[in-house]
Amino acid sequence: MDSILQYFRTLPSDIILADISLVIITIASTFLLTKYKKWNWLWSWITSTDHKKIGIMYLFVSFLFFLRAGLEALLIRMQLAFPENEFWVFQGERFNQLTSTHGTVMIFLVATPLLIGLMNVIVPLQIGARDVAFPFMNSLSLWLFISGGILINVSFIAGGSPNAGWTTYAPLSLKEFTPGPSNTYYPIGLQVAGLGTIMGAINFIVTIIKMRAPGMKFMRMPLSTWSMLITSVLIVYAFSALAVALLLLTFERLFGTVILSSSAGNPLIWQHLFWIFGHPEVYIIALPAFGIFSDVISTFSKKKLFGYTSMVFAIILIGFLGFMVWVHHMFTVGLNANINVFFALTTMLIAIPTGIKIFNWLFTMRGGSIRFDTPMLYALGFIVTFVMGGVTGVMLGSVPADYQYHDSYFVVAHLHYVIIGATIFGVLSGVYYWWPKMFGKMLNEKLGKWNFWTFVIGFHFTFFPMHIMGLMGMPRRVFTYPEGEGLGWLNFVSTCGAFLMGIGVFIFMLNIYITTRYGKSVQLNDPWMKRGRTLEWTIPSPPPPYNFARTPIVTSGEPLWNAYENRKENIEFEGEYEDIHMPSSSSLPFFMGMAFLIASFGFVFQIWWLATLGMLGVFMTMAIRSFQNKNGYSIPKKNVIYHDKGVGY
Amino acid sequence: MKRVLTFIVTACILSGCSSIAVLNPKGTAGEKQLDLLLLSLLLMGIVLAVVFTLFVRFLIKYREKPGEENEFPIQTAGNKKLEISWIVVPFIIIIVLAIPTFATTYELDEPYTNDKKPLIIEVTGEQFQWSFYYPEYGITSTDELRLPVNRPISFKLTSNDVIHSFWIPQLGGKRDALPGKENTLRLKALETGTYDGKCAELCGAEHALMTFDTIVENKTNFSKWIENMKDGEKDG
Missing domain, CATH: 2.60.40.420 (Cupredoxins -  blue copper proteins)
Structure with a gap:
């Protein structure tokens, strides 16, 4: 007992606080679930194979991670608010942990899964499918992502979190320089989550290629679906490179292979592999956002997307070029000039397809009839922000000038402009846009506008000064800076901006709470003032589990809009009503995820019996799945007819 | 519009402020890098100006006015000439930036001769x-x-x-x-x-x-x- 007490006395105050809040949250949620008898309800979500429910869980869990990493961002800004500041415990090593987990969580556990979650809900609806191609694997993807996420997120209260930056460069990330479990969490946690992401991508590819409604040719697919198809292809190649890099790092840390060390190996192998993944990753989290913006801008301008074909080819070109620019993250490592100029050129070339997209969006609005609802506001905020991030991207591509910008706050500014500007604005735009489709209620517009303006103004105040800080010579990832270099007031402005962004996120949560509690059901297939253009707006909000009672007829790229133009209320559906065969729910993905979690803890702490136990669990659930005979269930025809006539017409 | 103004104001502060190290170089490499920074900033300034002008203009001109809720605007699929122009013009801008980038990269990489x-x-x-x-x-x-x-x-x-x-x-x-x-x-x-x-x-x-x-x-x-x-x- 005394020794346990002694252990808690040695802990820093922030970890004790985190421990206490974790205990309180666990007790509170257990109490609430029991009081309102919601355990069965929770279990039905956990075991669901419905793409809409899985998508919503993706969104929910990644939003929790977003709050955690956002809180870290605020702590980072507090420590940097004044020169030579000492805020709480966040100096030196602890500061490095903050920045490392902030970056890792935001990229891998927020940006990527937020988009995957949203697309999980939307893509099958947009192509007129009843679910994704592999519903069981979809659920497995989710649980692998969650267990990888848990691993990264609990690291700081269980042995120390990763502290070598989100890029985790060797040799700093090797055992020699960062002993303990800290940087072992990183490769193992991301490996598990990454496996899920690769499976998810395969699922999307097969779904989009094989399950489109009759008549939906490739060149009739909405841009969100197109971008998710290309993104999925990028994921398959890029995350494989990451898997290799993570495996090398895991082996190095667990078994002392010397592949990445500077003595017998070469630390640059890590940088190459990481960025061969890392740059396509930027497009993995940007392209789906581009797709969302294309749909949103077209809907809220009441205009067909300008230059649809060139938009599609621009996405493909961006995806292709995205694999040929990775060295621009490594201009200063001392590669020869020939290599550097080649990658400078490819980097600058990406500006062309990106420029095509920006101008096409602008010209989509021309001649339209623009409404400024929150999804559109985020799309417009994106255009301004992303263009600014894009031009600094071209500036960074100019090798000699990059020698100055590299690893300075200029890069920090640039990356937040593009990632928040595209991905986070995109997700917020998409969430406001499709919220009525997902939950049958509109998010409050007034709060939505408050949310938008606080978040966007806060954003520019936070990150615009960082360009100047970078040019003043402030390197990345420093926990302090000296007085008298003129950095003080810029950092202070930036910190204030970060808190304004925090207020924006708070208003967003308030909006969700108020809407869910007091909002009225929309009862409409297309709640956006008859501006909908694509298939997801032809079915009830929220859609029935099987999405489409009968098969939609697709004769153009924007079937619903064409129906409106012909003064019809909805598109035509074909065929007779039938019994609908649905995939059965399964608890195996959940247990497999948990088995991976147990195994991962075993590997991180090198407790081999635990690792073996976990892996046995993994193989056992796989075996059970192989011999299981669950053929789904069927929704009777009369229920389908009842719901379709009752709600849809 | 507000943000455009912010940008211009900041740009003025930038050019007038000697405490910004990178803009106030005292070494040969730093000077060459500053030249590239200014060139790219100028080119990108043009891009920003064009995009923001179109952006503001379209938003003001084509916003939905009361009474237009049930109208159907004319749907245009695209415009070849326009679409080609925003492939060609950026390409030219990139060449203008790429040539001095390449030259400076090789120049900075050049070893010193012994003399x-x-x-x-x-x-x-x-x-x-x-x-x-x-x-x-x-x-x-x-x-x-x-x-x-x-x-x-x-x-x-x-x-x-x-x-x-x-x-x-x-x-x-x-x-x-x-x-x-x-x-x-x-x-x-x-x-x-x-x-x-x-x-x-x-x-x-x-x-x-x-x-x-x-x-x-x-x-x-x-x-x-x-x-x-x-x-x-x-x-x-």
Whole structure:
């Protein structure tokens, strides 16, 4: 007992606080679930194979991670608010942990899964499918992502979190320089989550290629679906490179292979592999956002997307070029000039397809009839922000000038402009846009506008000064800076901006709470003032589990809009009503995820019996799945007819 | 519009503010890099101006006016001429930026010829300090770098442990110091003075504190310092 007490006395105050809040949250949620008898309800979500429910869980869990990493961002800004500041415990090593987990969580556990979650809900609806191609694997993807996420997120209260930056460069990330479990969490946690992401991508590819409604040719697919198809292809190649890099790092840390060390190996192998993944990753989290913006801008301008074909080819070109620019993250490592100029050129070339997209969006609005609802506001905020991030991207591509910008706050500014500007604005735009489709209620517009303006103004105040800080010579990832270099007031402005962004996120949560509690059901297939253009707006909000009672007829790229133009209320559906065969729910993905979690803890702490136990669990659930005979269930025809006539017409 | 204004105001502050190291270079490499920065800023300024003008114009002109709720605007699929123009024009802008980028990259990579008599300094980064060895004089200095003004310098960078990055913003861009490898950074300091030097690659707990002073001196003062250092080493 005394020794346990002694252990808690040695802990820093922030970890004790985190421990206490974790205990309180666990007790509170257990109490609430029991009081309102919601355990069965929770279990039905956990075991669901419905793409809409899985998508919503993706969104929910990644939003929790977003709050955690956002809180870290605020702590980072507090420590940097004044020169030579000492805020709480966040100096030196602890500061490095903050920045490392902030970056890792935001990229891998927020940006990527937020988009995957949203697309999980939307893509099958947009192509007129009843679910994704592999519903069981979809659920497995989710649980692998969650267990990888848990691993990264609990690291700081269980042995120390990763502290070598989100890029985790060797040799700093090797055992020699960062002993303990800290940087072992990183490769193992991301490996598990990454496996899920690769499976998810395969699922999307097969779904989009094989399950489109009759008549939906490739060149009739909405841009969100197109971008998710290309993104999925990028994921398959890029995350494989990451898997290799993570495996090398895991082996190095667990078994002392010397592949990445500077003595017998070469630390640059890590940088190459990481960025061969890392740059396509930027497009993995940007392209789906581009797709969302294309749909949103077209809907809220009441205009067909300008230059649809060139938009599609621009996405493909961006995806292709995205694999040929990775060295621009490594201009200063001392590669020869020939290599550097080649990658400078490819980097600058990406500006062309990106420029095509920006101008096409602008010209989509021309001649339209623009409404400024929150999804559109985020799309417009994106255009301004992303263009600014894009031009600094071209500036960074100019090798000699990059020698100055590299690893300075200029890069920090640039990356937040593009990632928040595209991905986070995109997700917020998409969430406001499709919220009525997902939950049958509109998010409050007034709060939505408050949310938008606080978040966007806060954003520019936070990150615009960082360009100047970078040019003043402030390197990345420093926990302090000296007085008298003129950095003080810029950092202070930036910190204030970060808190304004925090207020924006708070208003967003308030909006969700108020809407869910007091909002009225929309009862409409297309709640956006008859501006909908694509298939997801032809079915009830929220859609029935099987999405489409009968098969939609697709004769153009924007079937619903064409129906409106012909003064019809909805598109035509074909065929007779039938019994609908649905995939059965399964608890195996959940247990497999948990088995991976147990195994991962075993590997991180090198407790081999635990690792073996976990892996046995993994193989056992796989075996059970192989011999299981669950053929789904069927929704009777009369229920389908009842719901379709009752709600849809 | 507000943000455009913010941008212009900041740009004015930028150009008038000498405390921004990168915009106020005192070394050859830094000057060339600034030229590229300004060129790219100018080109990108044009792009921003075009995009923001169209953006504001379209938003004002095509917003939905009361009474138009049930109208169907004319749907246009695209416009070949326009679409080609925003492929060609960016391409030209990129070429304008790429040519000087390439030239400067090769120029900075060019080794010194022997008649330039470069001063070689072997820089070693380790957690968390910098040491500077002057093979010409056989002396080593820690966390203080002294350079003679107007003499070409060739830094030979390496590291004893993890990756560091050697950066003196006012003299020129950074170059990584890798363990087990040697990188070269060439520049010439053009004005005497004291400049901040830093480590730009995350290298551990005290990464933020791994700084050094760079003191650029005239020839006589520099020689004096060399003599003092030599005496110090003998005494030590």
